[in-house]
Amino acid sequence: MKKTLSLLGCVAGASLLLSQAALAQDCDTITLGSAISLTGKYATNGVHAKNGYEFAIQKIKDNGGVKVGDKCYNFEVIYYDDESKGDRGATLAERLVNQDKVQYMLGPYSSGLTKAIAPVTEKYKIPMVEAEGASRSLFNKGYKYLFAVLSTSEQYLASAVTLAAEKAQEAGKETSSVKVAVAVENDPFSLDIRAGVLDDAAKYNMEIVIDEKLPRDLSDMSAILTKVKLLKPDLLIISGHSKGAATAVRQIGEQKISTPMIAITHCEAADVTGNFGASANDFLCSTQWAETLTYEDPIFGTAANYEKEFKAAFPEYAEKKVPYQTAQASAAVYVFKDSFERAGTLDKEAVRDAISATDLQTFYGAIKFSEAGNNIAKPMVLRQIQNGEYNVVAPSAFASHPLNYPRTPQ
Amino acid sequence: MDQILGNISLLFEFPVVNLKIIIDGVMIGALFALAAYGLALVWGVMNVKNLAQGDFVIAGGYVAWYFTRQGVPPLFGVPLAFVVMWVIGWVVYKLVISRVIERDLFTSLLATFGLAIMMAQIMNLMFGSDTQSIQLKYDTLYFFDGFVDVPIAKLIGVTLASSLAVGVILFMKKSRMGQAIRATAQDARAARILGIDTEKVYAFTFSLNAAICGAAGAIIVMVWVIQPFYGISYSIRAFVIVTAAGLGNLPGVIAAGLGIGAAEQYGAHIFGIGYQQAIAVLLLLIVLLYRLIQQRRVRQSLN
Numbered sequence: 001m002k003k004t005l006s007l008l009g010c011v012a013g014a015s016l017l018l019s020q021a022a023l024a025q026d027c028d029t030i031t032l033g034s035a036i037s038l039t040g041k042y043a044t045n046g047v048h049a050k051n052g053y054e055f056a057i058q059k060i061k062d063n064g065g066v067k068v069g070d071k072c073y074n075f076e077v078i079y080y081d082d083e084s085k086g087d088r089g090a091t092l093a094e095r096l097v098n099q100d101k102v103q104y105m106l107g108p109y110s111s112g113l114t115k116a117i118a119p120v121t122e123k124y125k126i127p128m129v130e131a132e133g134a135s136r137s138l139f140n141k142g143y144k145y146l147f148a149v150l151s152t153s154e155q156y157l158a159s160a161v162t163l164a165a166e167k168a169q170e171a172g173k174e175t176s177s178v179k180v181a182v183a184v185e186n187d188p189f190s191l192d193i194r195a196g197v198l199d200d201a202a203k204y205n206m207e208i209v210i211d212e213k214l215p216r217d218l219s220d221m222s223a224i225l226t227k228v229k230l231l232k233p234d235l236l237i238i239s240g241h242s243k244g245a246a247t248a249v250r251q252i253g254e255q256k257i258s259t260p261m262i263a264i265t266h267c268e269a270a271d272v273t274g275n276f277g278a279s280a281n282d283f284l285c286s287t288q289w290a291e292t293l294t295y296e297d298p299i300f301g302t303a304a305n306y307e308k309e310f311k312a313a314f315p316e317y318a319e320k321k322v323p324y325q326t327a328q329a330s331a332a333v334y335v336f337k338d339s340f341e342r343a344g345t346l347d348k349e350a351v352r353d354a355i356s357a358t359d360l361q362t363f364y365g366a367i368k369f370s371e372a373g374n375n376i377a378k379p380m381v382l383r384q385i386q387n388g389e390y391n392v393v394a395p396s397a398f399a400s401h402p403l404n405y406p407r408t409p410q
Numbered sequence: 411m412d413q414i415l416g417n418i419s420l421l422f423e424f425p426v427v428n429l430k431i432i433i434d435g436v437m438i439g440a441l442f443a444l445a446a447y448g449l450a451l452v453w454g455v456m457n458v459k460n461l462a463q464g465d466f467v468i469a470g471g472y473v474a475w476y477f478t479r480q481g482v483p484p485l486f487g488v489p490l491a492f493v494v495m496w497v498i499g500w501v502v503y504k505l506v507i508s509r510v511i512e513r514d515l516f517t518s519l520l521a522t523f524g525l526a527i528m529m530a531q532i533m534n535l536m537f538g539s540d541t542q543s544i545q546l547k548y549d550t551l552y553f554f555d556g557f558v559d560v561p562i563a564k565l566i567g568v569t570l571a572s573s574l575a576v577g578v579i580l581f582m583k584k585s586r587m588g589q590a591i592r593a594t595a596q597d598a599r600a601a602r603i604l605g606i607d608t609e610k611v612y613a614f615t616f617s618l619n620a621a622i623c624g625a626a627g628a629i630i631v632m633v634w635v636i637q638p639f640y641g642i643s644y645s646i647r648a649f650v651i652v653t654a655a656g657l658g659n660l661p662g663v664i665a666a667g668l669g670i671g672a673a674e675q676y677g678a679h680i681f682g683i684g685y686q687q688a689i690a691v692l693l694l695l696i697v698l699l700y701r702l703i704q705q706r707r708v709r710q711s712l713n
Contacts, residue, residue, distance in 0.1 A: 041539040213684035217643045219634040223678035243541040
């Protein structure tokens with residue numbers, strides 16, 4: 001009896017395989033490689049990115065695959081876990097190229113890991129489209145095979161400066177009367193953000209009253225907030241990953257800081273609305289992407305549609321917002337599909353040139369690469385937390401809600 | 411430099427800020443003192459310098475955080491963390507510490523260093539790398555036009571910390587076990603001869619240390635934030651405090667804890683928050699130098 005059952009199982013399995021093979025019969029496979037953080041300190045976001053890759057691959061498959069010339073292909077990715085360590089990432093990239101003979105790469109998570117892997121892909125002339133490394137130092141090294149679909153990090157909070165300038169002008173004041181306080185972590189990503197803010201503040205002749213670096217293991221920033229209370233800046237910029245966001249929101253609430261405009265990063269990662277409730281209201285949060293934006297493309301539909309279908313495919317996201325890390329990972333796969341189709345060949349030099357010539361509207365935003373490989377077509381988005389909801393308030397072309405200004409301290 | 415001078419002048423321009431800095435410092439210092447007291451205990455009794463001290467603190471924080479997520483009222487997280495960390499401390503003692511206690515200094519340092527790395531990674535795998543905190547639904551008290559703010563949550567945290575400290579002190583003074591611990595600390599061999607089961611004392615001391623750290627962590631998660639890799643900063647402070655105060659000097663440990671808390675806040679105000687922890691390390695350096703000079707002058711015998 002047992003034997004028959006297992007035999008039956010075999011037959012069922014085989015027929016399943018057959019039917020799958022029949023479906024995918026006319027499509028070959030293009031193998032991509034990716035070293036990504038599945039364990040270690042970037043594991044949370046590493047997994048978000050991987051899910052984004054997988055979702056896009058499935059979507060493209062469902063839409064008839066990648067058509068190169070008159071043949072059709074599906075993507076498949078070889079993943080290795082880089083343990084959130086740069087040296088490991090570089091080793092794994094070598095292994096992907098030399099042992100697995102991967103010809104095209106998807107990026108890892110974080111600027112640091114991308115920085116570690118880019119020299120390897122560059123050495124072997126392997127085109128890499130990455131979605132999670134935003135540091136601008138990635139794009140001044142003259143890399144030819146590195147492309148990033150996301151906005152670079154100095155743009156993250158620079159739009160808050162513009163917004164503050166607009167508000168000053170509306171009130172009939174000089175932009176030079178605006179006082180800015182900046183507190184960012186001492187890491188490449190946050191220092192880029194600071195550089196972008198300082199550049200834009202200098203354009204408007206704004207005065208920087210506080211300019212401090214947050215430590216890596218920050219858990220208390222009352223010292224800075226006390227100074228904010230004394231010096232009364234008009235705009236407060238804070239960037240320190242999720243710990244910075246969590247600490248800032250909690251202590252700004254506790255210390256009743258009344259700065260009219262506060263812009264931070266990593267709101268979702270720190271889940272500031274869930275953890276701190278009303279204290280998080282009226283904070284500005286920068287994001288690469290939001291599901292309420294009006295972007296759209298033929299594969300994923302609108303941004304809202306992406307969110308809906310992704311949640312259906314990955315039920316573990318049902319309770320939360322789909323992070324932008326996931327959306328941009330999907331966009332990276334989409335860039336590959338588009339480039340392969342335009343190149344019309346699997347030759348990696350031709351594909352590289354096709355990627356470089358990308359001019360694509362996607363659910364994630366427009367994608368067009370500069371000479372240096374960063375995406376120059378997509379703006380950063382600022383959202384304001386209004387009654388616990390993230391509403392887009394800038395740039396004004398895509399804004400769904402007016403800005404609450406000045407913010408009302410809770 | 412201009413910024414530093416500006417920051418100092420702020421202290422004089424708004425004297426009330428000093429009060430705020432000291433209050434903030436003392437509140438965080440109270441928790442440093444707890445972790446440091448546990449370290450002094452283990453160091454003094456077992457001569458084990460526990461580098462995983464901060465990771466016990468963070469683990470306690472995660473225990474409290476976990477139970478709060480399961481619907482347990484946040485304040486119960488403190489005793490729960492105490493109990494759970496006691497058990498974990500006991501297991502760690504039996505598995506690791508009991509094997510290195512008779513060995514030389516480096517073996518125990520290496521073992522606890524390895525333990526620290528392992529604990530951080532396990533917490534990372536279990537709870538993820540995001541920062542976590544528990545938000546208590548209490549108000550904040552404001553004094554001096556809102557310049558000095560005292561969240562009631564912090565007040566509760568400090569009260570819990572000090573009552574725990576008082577409890578431990580009374581226990582060490584009055585109970586049989588406390589006496590046995592102190593006897594073992596003075597002379598383990600003599601204690602053994604007099605019928606004290608030193609193995610039991612060691613296991614108890616280490617578990618007690620883990621439990622104290624756990625309770626401190628449970629308070630920290632209510633007031634600040636925790637992350638799997640934050641342990642090291644608490645370890646460093648605990649070492650600074652114990653080195654500064656000396657072993658077996660409980661009032662010294664508490665004073666040094668509060669002092670370091672305040673010094674860090676002043677440092678953060680004057681030099682920028684990025685240098686907050688540098689202040690602790692700088693103080694350690696000064697204390698060590700001072701000790702060195704002191705010892706050169708007076709030859710002391712170790713007892």
